[in-house]
Amino acid sequence: MSATKRVQQWSTFSRMWYLYDAQWQDPFHSAKILSPYLTGQNKPIYHPLNDCGDHVVVINSREIALRGDEWKKRVYFHHTGYPRGASWTLAWELHQKDPKMIMRKAVYKAIASNLIRRTCMERLHIYPGSEIPEEIKSNLSGQIRPIMPVPKRLQEYSKEEIDNYPKVFDFPNDYVLR
Amino acid sequence: MALRSLTTIGRKISEWNLLKTTAIFATNTRNLKQITQSETSDGTLVIAGNYVPSDRASNLVTVKLGDEAPCSACYMCKLNLDVKHTDVLILSQFVRTDGCMLPRRITGLCKRQQKRIGTMVTMAQKAGLMSNINPSWSHRDPRKRYRHKKWNSYWDETTIKC
Numbered sequence: 079m080s081a082t083k084r085v086q087q088w089s090t091f092s093r094m095w096y097l098y099d100a101q102w103q104d105p106f107h108s109a110k111i112l113s114p115y116l117t118g119q120n121k122p123i124y125h126p127l128n129d130c131g132d133h134v135v136v137i138n139s140r141e142i143a144l145r146g147d148e149w150k151k152r153v154y155f156h157h158t159g160y161p162r163g164a165s166w167t168l169a170w171e172l173h174q175k176d177p178k179m180i181m182r183k184a185v186y187k188a189i190a191s192n193l194i195r196r197t198c199m200e201r202l203h204i205y206p207g208s209e210i211p212e213e214i215k216s217n218l219s220g221q222i223r224p225i226m227p228v229p230k231r232l233q234e235y236s237k238e239e240i241d242n243y244p245k246v247f248d249f250p251n252d253y254v255l256r
Numbered sequence: 257m258a259l260r261s262l263t264t265i266g267r268k269i270s271e272w273n274l275l276k277t278t279a280i281f282a283t284n285t286r287n288l289k290q291i292t293q294s295e296t297s298d299g300t301l302v303i304a305g306n307y308v309p310s311d312r313a314s315n316l317v318t319v320k321l322g323d324e325a326p327c328s329a330c331y332m333c334k335l336n337l338d339v340k341h342t343d344v345l346i347l348s349q350f351v352r353t354d355g356c357m358l359p360r361r362i363t364g365l366c367k368r369q370q371k372r373i374g375t376m377v378t379m380a381q382k383a384g385l386m387s388n389i390n391p392s393w394s395h396r397d398p399r400k401r402y403r404h405k406k407w408n409s410y411w412d413e414t415t416i417k418c
Contacts, residue, residue, distance in 0.1 A: 168404070230344070246316075246335065246349060251287055253362060255308070256352055
C-alpha cells in the first residue's frame with residue numbers, strides 16, 4: 079500500500095468532531111440533523127456493523143427553542159418500576175432541572191432503536207452554555223450548520239438602526255403620543 | 257344592480273376629485289400631541305400638550321400602484337411583505353411604549369392585517385423579542401418570567417387564523 083493510500087485509509091476511518099450551536103434551535107428538528115452524524119449514516123462507508131459514527135458537541139442547550147406553547151404541553155413520562163412510581167414532568171420543569179435532558183432525549187429518540195444506539199449516544203456531548211472543556215475543544219474539526227435563523231431581540235439593535243429603519247405608517251393628526 | 261353600480265361610480269369620482277383637490281393644497285402637516293408634566297418652583301403642576309412633528313415622516317415607505325385611481329387596499333396589503341414574528345423592527349412600529357397594540361383607527365389597517373399584525377406582536381412578546389417595550393412593572397429579562405414563559409420559544413405564522 080502506497081503512502082497516499084495509507085493516509086486515505088486513516089482519514090476515512092478517523093472520527094470527526096463536529097460543533098453544533100443549539101441557540102434558538104428546535105431540539106427535535108436538530109436531532110434529525112444530528113443523528114446521521116452520530117451513527118455514521120452520512121458516510122459512503124456506512125454499514126450497520128461498521129462503527130464509523132462521528133462525535134457531535136452541542137453547545138448552548140439551555141437556549142433551545144420549542145414551538146408555540148410546547149413548553150407547557152409536552153410531557154415526559156418516567157416510571158420507577160414500583161407501584162405508583164409513575165411521574166409526568168412538563169418540558170419546562172425538566173429543562174429547569176437539567177438543561178441537557180430535552181436535547182439528549184430528542185437525539186436518543188431520533189436514532190433507530192438497536193443495540194448500537196447507546197454507543198452512538200456516547201459520542202454526543204451536550205453543554206448547557208457556550209463553555210467547552212479544553213480537551214474537547216482541541217478535538218473540534220467541523221461545524222454543523224444551524225437549521226433555524228437566530229432571531230435578534232429589539233434591544234440588540236442600536237437606536238440609529240431602529241430610527242433609520244423604513245416606517246410603514248405614520249400616526250394620524252392629533253394623535254396623543256404615549 | 258345598475259343603479260347601485262352607478263352610485264358607486266359617482267362616489268368613486270367624487271372621492272377622486274376630493275383627493276385631487278387635497279393634492280393641490282398639498283402637504284398634510286403631521287402634528288402629534290405630546291403631553292408633558294412639570295412642576296414650577298411655587299408648587300403648581302403644569303400639564304401641557306405640545307405639538308411635535310412626526311419623526312416617521314422622513315422614513316415613510318409608500319407604494320405606487322400602476323393605475324392612478326385610489327386603491328381600497330390598506331398599506332400592508334399593498335406592500336405585500338412576508339412579515340414574520342421575528343421582524344421586530346416592523347412590529348415595534350405598531351405598539352405603544354407599554355407594549356399595547358395600537359387600535360385600528362390609528363394604524364389604519366384592514367381587519368385582516370390588524371388581526372395578523374396583532375397576533376404577531378403577541379408572538380414576538382411571548383418569544384421575548386420585544387421585552388424592552390413593556391409595562392413598567394414587567395420583567396424586562398425573559399429569564400425572570402414565570403414557569404414555562406422563561407424559556408425560548410418560536411412561533412408558526414401559518415397558525416394565525418385569518
